[in-house]
Amino acid sequence: MVSPGILLVDKPAGLTSHDVVARTRRAFGTRKVGHAGTLDPMATGLLVVGIEGATRLLTYIVGADKTYVATIRLGQTTGTDDADGEIIVQAPSDAWADVTEERIADGIRSLTGRISQVPSSVSAIKVDGRRAYDRVRAGEEVVLAAREVTVSRFDVLARRDGEGVIDLDVIVDCSSGTYIRSLARDLGSGLGVGGHLTALRRTRVGDFDVADAVGIDALEGAPTLTPAQAAARVLQPLDVSAEDARDLRHGKRLPGQASRLDGALAAAIDHDGVLVGVVEKRGADLKSAMNMPEVAR
Template sequence: MVSPGILLVDKPAGLTSHDVVARARRAFGTRKVGHAGTLDPMATGLLVIGMEGATRLLTYVVGADKTYEATIRLGQTTGTDDADGEILVQAPTDAWATVTGEAVSSGVAALTGEISQVPSAVSAIKVDGRRAYDRVRAGEDVVLAARNVTVSRFEVIARRPGEGVLDLDVIVDCSSGTYIRALARDLGAALGVGGHLTGLRRTRVGPFEVADAVALDALADARTLTPADAASRILPALTVSAEEARDLRHGKRLSDQAARLEGALAAAIDEEGVLVGIVERRGADLKSAMNMPGGAP
């Protein structure tokens, strides 16, 4: 019997997030596996996977902020805003006259903070029940609605000129739902030379770091985070007594205990170190927002 837990995997390039989930299912012998936050096949890096009852925790991971290391190629526009797409436009030589270091810095600054971003058409966003990328592949013109996202850090750490292109190595801290491909596209458009993404690596999802992740070929020997450990990284931990744990598991409220929460949610952990579930305020009381099945540790 597989114990519930959270598994951190360093996804290699060339595989979908679903491929990684399928590998985890085979390695651990369970069908109940899910992930938080899709990575494109060309991308590498951190994939947060939940197994058994711990899949319920993924709800609280999906919306976490993230960190990416990426390479943006200025000078070329592709149909997918990344290196998997066909090059549609190559910037002419005279377009580079205004692409100074100051112009690049200004363009990056304009895409930092709270911004309105139109996601790439080749994305997993659903349009009338179908993935946008499926509609694009079927020959449809897809224009997605702009969304507000937060880019708290957009830093150029290296500039590497090439033949007719300029590669920028960048680090981005951003809110969930931010498309790094769209940042590459929009930076290139603002500079008048076009741009797309040639490399992407996710190094952080909320409190989880890729440095703690396991390689895909080492899944068989991987250790998972217990639900209690994972939940207490995601949310503040709240220790509850055996009686309180029993009440919460039975759907009862903890009367007049809302003041014990500093934020909106907390991970309720019993005196044995077992995750009871996620609790929230309800008036002056505390109640379960999610209960862990089977008293998983």
């Protein structure tokens, strides 16, 4: 029997997130596998994968903030805002006259903090039930609505000047739903020379780090976090008695225990270190928001 758990995978370039899920299914011998937060085929880095009952935790992980390292190429615009698309505009030489260090820094500052961002048209966002990128590949014109996101850090790590381009290695801390391709596009657009991503790597999702992830060829027998260990990284851990654990599993409330929660949700963990589920406040009481399937011990 396959134990539920959270697996951290370092996705290589060239594979889709679905490819990683398919390989995990084969490695662990189960169909019940999902992931928290899609990475494009071009992107590498951390993919948080849920196995068996731990897939129920993914909804609480997907909204965590994230860290990316990326390379932005200024001077070229592509149809996909990344290197997978064709170059559709090359900045002329006279466009570079005003592209100073100060203006680049100003452009980055304008894209830091709480910002309104239009996602790339080739994103995985669904439009009337179909992924935006599928509609674009079918020849449809897709314009997505702007959304509010938070970019808490947008720092340049290195700069390389090339023939008609400038490459910026950057690190970005951001809220879930932020598109780094859109940051590259908007930075280049604001400077009047265009821009796109040539490299993207996700290094962190909440408290999960790519340094703890396994490679795609090491899935067989790879270590996983237990549901309790994973839940405690994204939610307040809350110890519950055997009696309370039984009541939660049977849909009963825990009277007068809402004051034990610092926020809206917590991970209820029994005295054996097993995740009972996620609990939420309901007036002065606690009630189950999600129960984990019971596993035979």
